[in-house]
Amino acid sequence: MEIKAAVVNEKSGAFSIETVSLDDPRPDEILVRVVGSGVCHTDLVVRDQYVPIPLPVVLGHEGAGVIESVGRDVTRVKKGDRVVLSYHSCGHCPSCEEGAPAYCDHLMPNNFSGRRIDGSASITRKGAEISANFFQQSSFATHALANVRNVVKVPDSVSLDLLPLYGPFGCGIQTGAGAVLNTLNPRAGTSIVVYGAGSVGLSAVMAARLAGCTTIVAVDLNESRLSLAMKLGATHVVNAKADNPVEFVQSVTGGRGADYSLETTALPQVLRQAVECLHARGVCGSIGLPPAGTEVTLDMLSILFGRTLRGIIEGDSVPGIFIGRLIELHQQGKFPVEKIMTHYRFDEINKAVAETEEGHAIKAVLHME
Incomplete structure (x- = not known):
């Protein structure tokens, strides 16, 4: 399917919103319509190639949105669920099995390779593969492919207007x-x-x-x-x-x-x-x-x-447990994260990045809709 994504084409370059092609979800994948995504320091570290992922690349790893479809092996979430996207962990290594997924033996390749876990690309531009699958999401886009391991369902009561605020719960x-x-x-x-x-x-x-x-x-x-x-x-x-x-x-x-x-x-x-x-x-x-x-x-x-x-x-977090607790604290007024957020349209991504780097925006949140 054709989507809009913010592409970094050169080291320290601007984000260019372009039309790219996103694969259909595989059996263990989830297609999410992204409604919002936080801008994180880690996105900018990769843009500047301090952590080198091959360019061009689609970044973004604090996404939130609504599931549009799921692969046949996905049973934990379904079409229409509202979700926050977090980091990926394998679920099988000793760290994951001991309840410490943030220290997964495969954390770096699964989140920073620019490819799916099997090494394949999920996004092409004019027929050529480009890097994506950042944190197995690349949520600086109108749609993202995620994995059952990095999707966290949020309460149905969370409105679409409020959902982008919870994207940054997935990382920062x-x-x-x-x-x-x-x-x-x-x-x-x-x-x-x-x-x-x-x-x-x-x-x-x-x-x-x-x-x-x-x-x-x-x-x-x-x-x-x-x-x-x-x-x-x-x-x-x-x-x-x-x-x-x-x-x-x-x-x-x-x-x-x-x-x-x-x-x-x-x-x-x-x-x-x-x-x-x-x-x-x-x-x-x-x-x-x-x-x-x-x-x-x-x-x-x-x-x-x-x-x-x-x-x-990642705060030693098990996202499927901890993110829900933070959302509940926020809804009770005990964790007022909205006070540190500044909101931008998706096409204002370069303004959001500039104001983040200048210190004017503490947590920039992009709205795709």
């Missing part, structure tokens, strides 16, 4: 919230520092408030984002241009240091601060996606005396 929102609620799992009354007040970091701030953290420090360079962090649950904010975040955290924790920290910027010098702001047995989670080969320097003594540094993928 669940990454930040899950890093707090699933990975760090802080006890009520503890302290946490979140480095970076973008969509991932602010989702973490909201989750920290839900978890009962009583000292929540947000660190950023953007005053408007710090102001929003306060409204979303931060108890303190630090502009790193003006103040030393490590010293500030020491001052608001009685000189002891924080219980937990999250680093969302993918900057080595910030990761070091996120480790050094902790007390002796504190835990730092690293979320930001850096260019391949990025290295960080740490004082080994900062780790020796009990601190923990661990990487976190």
Whole structure:
């Protein structure tokens, strides 16, 4: 079928909305009419080829939409279901079987190859194959092919107007919230520092408030984002241009240091601060996606005396469970993610990307309809 898709044709190039051909769904695939998709930092990392997927490519991995048809082997969802699209996991490797699909042995090839799991292409342009199947969805398009492993059904009560808001739950929102609620799992009354007040970091701030953290420090360079962090649950904010975040955290924790920290910027010098702001047995989670080969320097003594540094993928989320919980929290008014979102028409994708990179949009959401 012919669809409209946003194609990146060259490194760091603009998104070009073009007519392409999308395959019919195979037995284990699902055809989704995309109504909305979030713009994520990971899309831009691939556009810039820090994670190289062959160009041209159709990106987008925070899609939400309505199922138009399913392959004959698909039984868990049906035509007409409203769904959020997330990352793909194989379901069979030790990590998947142990309930940790974000660490699937096949995570990289299944989500970043630009092809189906069997290596075939699903999108052609004028008869020539182009890369797609990004996170097994490529949702910067009017339609997407997904897999039963990365489709999450949402309640039928969710209106089509509201559904695009839940697209980013499939990656960025669940990454930040899950890093707090699933990975760090802080006890009520503890302290946490979140480095970076973008969509991932602010989702973490909201989750920290839900978890009962009583000292929540947000660190950023953007005053408007710090102001929003306060409204979303931060108890303190630090502009790193003006103040030393490590010293500030020491001052608001009685000189002891924080219980937990999250680093969302993918900057080595910030990761070091996120480790050094902790007390002796504190835990730092690293979320930001850096260019391949990025290295960080740490004082080994900062780790020796009990601190923990661990990487976190997708907020340690099992999407079929965690996304539904986040939607319920949002519907109860306890997780106000709409406050970090800016909405754009699909044909405004380059404006959405530019305003994201300029810091004016925290979480850009594209509307295909």
